[in-house]
Amino acid sequence: MGKILMKGNEAIGEAAIRAGCLNYFAYPITPQSEVAEYLSRRMPEVGGVFLQGESEVAVSYMLFGASACGARVFTTSSSPGISLMSEGISYIAGAQCPAVFVNIMRGGPGLGGILPSQADYFQATKGGGHGDYRLLVMAPASVQEAVEMVMLAFPLAEKYRNPVMLLGDGLIGQMMEPVEFPDHLKSEPTNKDEWATNGMDTRGSNKRNLVKTLFLDAGKLNEHNLMLKAKYDRMKREEIRYELYNIESDYKALIVSYGTMSRVCKTAIDNMKDEGLEVGMVRPQTLFPFPENAVYEAASKESCKVVVSIEMSMGQMVEDVERCVKGKLPVKWYGKCGGDVPTPEEVVEAVKSFL
Amino acid sequence: MEIDLDGIVIIVGNYGSGKTEVCINLAVNRKMAGLEVRIADLDLVNPYFRTREAKTRLAELGIEVVVPPKQYMQADLPILSPVVAGMIRQPSQLTLLDMGGNDVGVNVLAALGDALSGRKIHVLQVVNPFRPFTDTAEGCLKIRNEIEMASRLSISGIIGNANLIDETTVEDIYTGYDFVSGLSKESGLPLKFVTVAAELMPEIDIKHFTCPVLLIERQLVPPWKRSISLASKMK
Amino acid sequence: MGKTFAKPEALSDQHTHYCPGCTHGIIHRLVAEVIDELGIKGRTVGIAPVGCAVLAYNYFILDFQEAAHGRAPAMATGIKRVRPDLIVFTYQGDGDLASIGMGEIIHAANRGEKFTTIFVNNAVYGMTGGQMAPTTMPGQRTTTSPFGRNVKEVGMPIKMAELLSALETPGYITRQSVIKPKYIVRAKKAVKKAFQYQLEGRCFSLVEVISTCPTNWGLTPVQAVKWAEETMLPYYKLGEFKRPD
């Protein structure tokens, strides 16, 4: 059997194993607890590490410690849990350790609800934790894409020595789709002897390694931050990923949407096409770095009159869309938050109202 | 071949095996056959994609769905409606209990033990060989064992639910049928029926099967897709 | 009865930043001596805390990680789970371990994580400038208890060694001190035992060390050891609280 039917949450767990990551630390939270449940059965089968930590705070540091000694690590959580992990994420980014975090977003603020949401866009792309750091953020729109992004996340985290975050909504975690695990995405272990605290004997040298984030000297901290910035700038040059939909048509409106929301938008775009109304879409697959040029170019089309950011949040990505459109066109927002995923009909109605 | 089921039917299986979809469609099938049908959503485990999602549509067909109180409908809480014990004591012609996945999902059956004792019940295990952990007979039997331990009930039959949702091919249906037939032989459990999605039905040779076939019209679909209207079937 | 005495190899030449008479230096030396004696320098990873020992990594010639406040046991857990062959120790103060990191230490101990914790208890927050710690003595003045620790408002000082010993999971838990030479000799034996238990893969081990902070206590180093002896030791009893066997 080639394909297998999996829940997004299970597929994410399996994808990490297939990518060559056998170390998972986590704390249960709906709607992603199936990842932990799945891996509590699977990790022993493959000789990996599964540990349920006492809190998301602790989990983020288990990742930090393990990553800092050279292991490939990942965790999964949902919005309130990611808030707690944000402290550790800041340290991991500051110490330049690779790690993969998956956020299966639920509604907020506070406990919010357990239904799908995209309200952690700011948290993922603009911070969450303290200090000048960025995460490489990818947003899958299908279970298969979640698999591929998880498998891609490990080499990217190692390439940049930086945490990578997968931002999925509750639907991605909960829905079932057939998936395949592409063999070519399996990562080989990378040599971390230069920096990892894996024991001097492991490296056969007397040079000790130190993983730290403290810089008491202002000049040195500035230098460190400039070096981090250079990495984030390099991500902007090399890691932007996006998908275009119905972009060859003479569209009157351009939708920018990501994750499962973009699938609702695709149905809406198909329906509008049937009615004779052309609408294009840019779907960012990386939220940081954001596909700035793609949005700008798509918004520059002669026929296009309006750009609409459609998201399951109260208008977070719209700020990036506005930034990219650079005032060329009016930028509107449409969204719903609280778990009620907008229907294709509601999207059609919203787009029409802006025209 | 008709599906021959009445009384109390408890639908169990591993997590994500398709219990809820089977339950909803089985309810509609039996309702069309003229039976009085009730469903209780006992999935206290998974907060997404539960029978309660299809409650309104089923109600339109005259199928009663017992779900947790409205204010807790989307809560992340294991709430067991007291109505459930009542409906087991006074079952309709067909009373379907849609359980949560794995052994964890049937723990609640042990709690309903008093209500269930002495009644004629069917406990049917839904099997989709395209799911992890049930792609081998060994895996299915392990889950059977775990469910029986947790529920303190014996599984009495198998439902073959081989599918890859939208990507299911005719070949997959036949492969799945062979798998559950083999499982039936190995376990000694009768194969009660297999499922086939409505859109595949025209391509299926019904003579291929020696058991009844349940037509599946998917109800639990993501927001960008339309479910097939159950009501239209009643015409 | 003479002895030779020299700086252990695992200790660097760097002069420490600690105040005159601060006993951190003694504890560093004991850990380094034990690492030398066990021949584990090449596979040991230390974890520095937030607190006065935040720069501990400068004083050891070992691989080192630096934790956030209180999180060292979680980091140590991460390392030991993925690399059980490495020898891991956390070096934590009382604010770090007994206040902000209480959750992490309890759970690491309860899971029986096979690393060693050196817990330096000097009854005060040193690094941030002498604030009250969970281990501050009743009536002790600090910058946030200017009228002395009022136990009616903030409770009694936490006895970590006893608290951790209450866990059913096997472990090695001891309280030692470095305020007198005879205590130092015993403390070293305890540190060695703690690392040996780890080497044997037996259990979690923790050595609480009653220590001084002359600067924040407002005492000379010699007065400070006297105060610790008279005030702390009657409350924080020295000894082994738990053994895995």
Add this chain to the structure above:
Amino acid sequence: MAYKHYIDSNRCKGCGLCVAVCPKNVLQLSEEINTKSYFPVYQARPEDCIFCATCCIMCPDVAITITGEIEDRPKQPA
């Protein structure tokens, strides 16, 4: 058998803990500052030293070392 008691005056922070624990009252703080502006300890009465290493054990800064043979040596004259 030659033992040598050596104080690295520039490592010493003049805390005086060694002075307090020396069983033979050998040590004393200097009146002159070291490179770090501390008043370091010195052996005021070296002839009384029994090389017991108590000062080394108490020193927080590893400023005192004793070199020599490990084997027992004749007892110091009383």
